[in-house]
Amino acid sequence: MNVPDSAEAALHAPTGEVEHSHPTWSIYWKVATILTIITVAEVWAYYIPSFVASRGFVPTLLILSALKFTIVVMFYMHLKYDHRIFRVLFTGPLLIAALTLLALMFLFGHLYIKVM
Amino acid sequence: MATTAIRTPAYGAEYPGEHGGLYSWLATVDHKRIGILYLYTALGFFIFGGLEAVVIRAQLGAPNQHLVSAEFYNQLFTMHGTTMIFLAIMPLSSAFFNFLIPLQIGARDVAFPRLNAFSYWVYLFGGLFITLPIFFAVAPNGGWFGYAPLTTKAYSPGLNIDFWVIGLQILGVSSLAAAFNFLTTIINLRAPGMTLMRMPMFTWMAFVVQVLLVLAFPVITIALVFLLFDRFFGTNFYNTVSAGADPLLWQHLFWIFGHPEVYILVLPAFGLVSEVIPVYSRKPLFGYPVMVYSGILIAVLGFGVWAHHMFAVGMGPIADTFFGLTTMLIAIPTGVKIFNWIATMAQGAVRYTTAMLFGVSLVGLFTIGGISGIMHSSPPADLQQTDTYFIVAHFHYVLFGGSIMGIFAGIYHYFPKITGRMLDEKLGKWHFWLMFIAMNLTFFPMHFSGMLGMPRRIYTYDAGQGWDLYNAMSTIGAMIFPIAMLFFIYNFFKSRRSGEIAGSNPWGAGTLEWSIPSPPPEYNFAKIPTVTTRYPLWEGKEPDHESARINAQEGKTPHELGIIIPYSTMKPLLVAAGLIIMFCGLIWSHVLLAVGAGTLILSLYSWLLSPLEPEHS
Amino acid sequence: MATSVAHTSAPTHHHYTTLGLDSRKVAIWAFIGSECMLFVSLISTYLIYKGRSVIGPFPHESWTDPSTGQVLKPILNIPVTSASTFVLLMSSLFMVLALAAVQNKELPKRTRGERILGNSKLWLFMTALAGTIFLSFQAFEFTSFVHEGLSIRRNLFGSTFFTLTGFHGAHVTAGVLWLVTLLAIDYRRGLGSRDSLLVDICALYWHFVDVVWIVIFTLVYLLR
Numbered sequence: 001m002n003v004p005d006s007a008e009a010a011l012h013a014p015t016g017e018v019e020h021s022h023p024t025w026s027i028y029w030k031v032a033t034i035l036t037i038i039t040v041a042e043v044w045a046y047y048i049p050s051f052v053a054s055r056g057f058v059p060t061l062l063i064l065s066a067l068k069f070t071i072v073v074m075f076y077m078h079l080k081y082d083h084r085i086f087r088v089l090f091t092g093p094l095l096i097a098a099l100t101l102l103a104l105m106f107l108f109g110h111l112y113i114k115v116m
Numbered sequence: 117m118a119t120t121a122i123r124t125p126a127y128g129a130e131y132p133g134e135h136g137g138l139y140s141w142l143a144t145v146d147h148k149r150i151g152i153l154y155l156y157t158a159l160g161f162f163i164f165g166g167l168e169a170v171v172i173r174a175q176l177g178a179p180n181q182h183l184v185s186a187e188f189y190n191q192l193f194t195m196h197g198t199t200m201i202f203l204a205i206m207p208l209s210s211a212f213f214n215f216l217i218p219l220q221i222g223a224r225d226v227a228f229p230r231l232n233a234f235s236y237w238v239y240l241f242g243g244l245f246i247t248l249p250i251f252f253a254v255a256p257n258g259g260w261f262g263y264a265p266l267t268t269k270a271y272s273p274g275l276n277i278d279f280w281v282i283g284l285q286i287l288g289v290s291s292l293a294a295a296f297n298f299l300t301t302i303i304n305l306r307a308p309g310m311t312l313m314r315m316p317m318f319t320w321m322a323f324v325v326q327v328l329l330v331l332a333f334p335v336i337t338i339a340l341v342f343l344l345f346d347r348f349f350g351t352n353f354y355n356t357v358s359a360g361a362d363p364l365l366w367q368h369l370f371w372i373f374g375h376p377e378v379y380i381l382v383l384p385a386f387g388l389v390s391e392v393i394p395v396y397s398r399k400p401l402f403g404y405p406v407m408v409y410s411g412i413l414i415a416v417l418g419f420g421v422w423a424h425h426m427f428a429v430g431m432g433p434i435a436d437t438f439f440g441l442t443t444m445l446i447a448i449p450t451g452v453k454i455f456n457w458i459a460t461m462a463q464g465a466v467r468y469t470t471a472m473l474f475g476v477s478l479v480g481l482f483t484i485g486g487i488s489g490i491m492h493s494s495p496p497a498d499l500q501q502t503d504t505y506f507i508v509a510h511f512h513y514v515l516f517g518g519s520i521m522g523i524f525a526g527i528y529h530y531f532p533k534i535t536g537r538m539l540d541e542k543l544g545k546w547h548f549w550l551m552f553i554a555m556n557l558t559f560f561p562m563h564f565s566g567m568l569g570m571p572r573r574i575y576t577y578d579a580g581q582g583w584d585l586y587n588a589m590s591t592i593g594a595m596i597f598p599i600a601m602l603f604f605i606y607n608f609f610k611s612r613r614s615g616e617i618a619g620s621n622p623w624g625a626g627t628l629e630w631s632i633p634s635p636p637p638e639y640n641f642a643k644i645p646t647v648t649t650r651y652p653l654w655e656g657k658e659p660d661h662e663s664a665r666i667n668a669q670e671g672k673t674p675h676e677l678g679i680i681i682p683y684s685t686m687k688p689l690l691v692a693a694g695l696i697i698m699f700c701g702l703i704w705s706h707v708l709l710a711v712g713a714g715t716l717i718l719s720l721y722s723w724l725l726s727p728l729e730p731e732h733s
Numbered sequence: 734m735a736t737s738v739a740h741t742s743a744p745t746h747h748h749y750t751t752l753g754l755d756s757r758k759v760a761i762w763a764f765i766g767s768e769c770m771l772f773v774s775l776i777s778t779y780l781i782y783k784g785r786s787v788i789g790p791f792p793h794e795s796w797t798d799p800s801t802g803q804v805l806k807p808i809l810n811i812p813v814t815s816a817s818t819f820v821l822l823m824s825s826l827f828m829v830l831a832l833a834a835v836q837n838k839e840l841p842k843r844t845r846g847e848r849i850l851g852n853s854k855l856w857l858f859m860t861a862l863a864g865t866i867f868l869s870f871q872a873f874e875f876t877s878f879v880h881e882g883l884s885i886r887r888n889l890f891g892s893t894f895f896t897l898t899g900f901h902g903a904h905v906t907a908g909v910l911w912l913v914t915l916l917a918i919d920y921r922r923g924l925g926s927r928d929s930l931l932v933d934i935c936a937l938y939w940h941f942v943d944v945v946w947i948v949i950f951t952l953v954y955l956l957r
Contacts, residue, residue: 043811046811064951065948077940086762089759093766096419105781107423228760296763299759301756303759307751330766332770334767338774342778342896345896
């Protein structure tokens with residue numbers, strides 16, 4: 001039952017294992033760089049009229065945004081390393097929220113389901 | 117566990133007035149005392165909401181009556197619904213959450229005792245805020261669902277709806293704070309061995325309800341914020357006249373909250389009955405895992421059925437089909453519960469105590485309400501039934517027949533644990549039978565008046581439409597409720613003073629809360645038990661003799677046992693007061709707003725920076 | 734007060750919990766889950782009303798006032814908001830550095846780099862500062878919109894836009910207050926690894942607010 005909190009354990013480790021906490025700093029910097037690059041790409045895409053007009057624009061931006069969302073949640077909010085109860089507490093509501101959003105988009109005519 | 121270690125804690129100066137006096141109640145952070153506060157307050161609001169219903173029924177007893185004006189009638193039915201849902205049933209459930217969850221899972225208190233006190237005070241103040249206006253005939257008058265644009269300033273210019281919007285917002289704060297608290301408590305404060313699948317069914321249903329609360333209340337919060345902004349700052353969310361707003365926005369947001377809310381109201385009662393029926397049948401609950409899964413399934417599906425409240429608005433065939441189907445689906449887990457209760461009683465040694473009578477009546481009455489619910493899950497049928505008294509009959513069968521009957525079952529069952537004394541069974545049976553007759557006499561004829569086309573929310577009607585007899589029956593039934601409640605109130609106060617002494621386990625129940633003295637000591641468990649089974653007092657293969665012996669002892673102070681008890685504090689009360697003053701300021705003056713916000717922030721900081729309990733040394 | 738702060742933040746290891754976790758962390762995750770529904774309600778409403786305003790100004794298109802002939806340009810200022818988005822992203826980096834600094838407070842710092850990375854006051858301050866800069870951008874954006882004719886009462890876009898971004902701004906404000914409080918505690922008595930939970934729950938909240946902005950930035954500002 002008591003799944004050890006690996007990140008926490010690493011950070012409370014005695015000095016002999018100090019090295020374990022250092023990679024996290026480098027991960028933090030990498031994550032920040034990736035987030036910046038994605039954001040630049042998003043804004044860049046916004047300024048390419050032909051791309052904006054294309055069918056790929058909306059999905060591309062949604063995917064990029066979801067990617068950033070996931071990265072922050074996984075690494076900065078350390079959900080990847082933390083107890084699974086936190087994953088349940090976050091992804092469950094997130095799923096219901098996302099489905100509610102989709103249902104509302106459909107009900108107000110922003111999404112279409114083709115029926116023969 | 118570790119808490120009971122031998123090391124001597126350094127106690128704070130003293131616990132001021134821990135055993136009595138007004139201050140001890142204002143400053144309490146004990147979940148049991150807060151539960152009792154909830155119980156008394158919610159019963160008070162229940163009686164008040166019931167009296168509103170009595171006036172409504174008196175007005176409708178015969179055609180063309182003018183006991184109250186149409187305007188006041190609107191306030192009456194709005195406040196009857198709002199009171200019963202937000203101020204009576206939910207807080208009555210909260211009373212049990214507070215009192216029972218820590219006892220059932222073997223904890224000393226909830227995870228955040230001060231937040232718990234805060235929830236209660238916000239509820240009390242918010243309840244008064246939304247209730248008192250009726251004495252000045254400015255009570256909310258837009259229905260408990262407050263449909264916008266009807267409730268926007270353009271159509272409801274008075275203060276009435278302001279009280280409703282702000283009042284509900286306040287009550288939402290209370291419900292959410294409590295939900296985070298109980299959710300955390302159930303996740304994190306279970307005694308060793310109390311796995312999820314060993315939790316008592318009441319705690320399970322409470323757990324599901326907290327999840328529903330946590331997910332449903334933010335939506336109504338936002339819908340209310342929009343309405344608040346529309347009314348106070350002139351935004352356009354529900355401005356269908358000049359800004360092109362969609363008249364269905366409110367309905368969708370409201371029912372995304374409103375349908376889970378229905379399960380928030382009824383699942384705690386299901387949980388209570390799942391405790392009551394096994395005890396008086398002397399059998400463990402039949403199909404425990406299925407009961408758990410069906411509760412979870414009800415909650416999940418509960419988020420996918422909201423638009424069945426809106427079939428009449430014309431959402432198109434796809435949406436109608438989808439929501440019709442999910443609504444029919446949700447009947448399955450609900451039906452499973454009904455069958456499991458019946459199977460629990462089957463071949464059991466059934467004792468028809470008052471609690472059991474209420475519990476069994478829930479099974480029957482809720483089934484009636486459930487079946488009429490399935491009737492209008494079909495959109496074409498719903499178009500005929502919507503906004504008629506048939507719907508009123510349906511939801512009173514599920515909310516009165518379900519929630520209230522279940523809650524009374526819980527009150528008769530747990531009164532001995534709460535007070536240490538038994539309720540009088542004879543008076544209790546009078547109460548039950550009168551209530552049972554009143555309930556059916558009032559609400560069953562509504563099926564017929566509804567089918568004959570009588571619309572809801574009309575304040576009077578002409579003779580000769582075939583509704584007269586049914587309305588007269590309903591009104592006679594409604595007049596019996598106060599008599600039934602008089603039996604209850606008399607029984608309650610008489611038994612609290614001079615009822616038979618209960619002892620720790622008067623009913624021979626099997627769950628942890630019955631292993632400790634009645635009323636429980638402030639620390640609940642002298643020694644946190646180790647749980648090995650679902651009914652530790654019935655079927656413990658290796659009974660935890662050591663802790664059972666220690667826990668059954670009475671009269672030990674926490675000091676003697678080395679248990680640390682949180683400090684009493686009025687800070688949660690102050691924060692709640694600041695919150696209410698701030699919201700009052702929105703209606704009356706900006707000065708009040710600033711004073712409220714200041715009080716809120718200062719007392720909140722003071723709360724967060726002060727220790728919960730004496731430090732361990 | 735310093736002593737009472739010490740009380741509050743004392744590690745709760747001596748309290749038995751089922752999962753061995755601190756209840757406050759469980760509660761903050763439950764709160765964040767709940768906030769998902771809050772923001773989805775706001776975002777849904779924004780999207781439902783997108784393109785349904787009767788009069789301008791509009792977010793991405795120009796609008797000609799039929800009565801005056803005045804042309805109102807698309808109102809969203811993408812360069813400015815991109816800058817503020819970047820600042821908020823960086824604040825999340827500062828936040829994780831602050832948490833790491835507090836968690837590793839007792840480790841020996843040999844190099845200058847380790848001393849900088851281990852300076853919790855610096856990173857808490859930087860996070861709060863970045864949050865404040867973000868809020869200043871938002872204040873600038875709001876006032877310039879109002880000058881260009883978009884008020885919260887103007888049209889559906891104004892109502893939904895100001896409410897959605899305003900709610901987010903209110904969350905950032907609460908976060909800045911929280912950070913400043915932690916900073917004050919750090920100055921007063923120093924935050925050590927035994928206090929990491931205090932910083933951790935604040936960080937979770939702060940990152941969540943950042944994540945919400947990631948969604949808002951795409952859905953409101955970039956998608957047309």
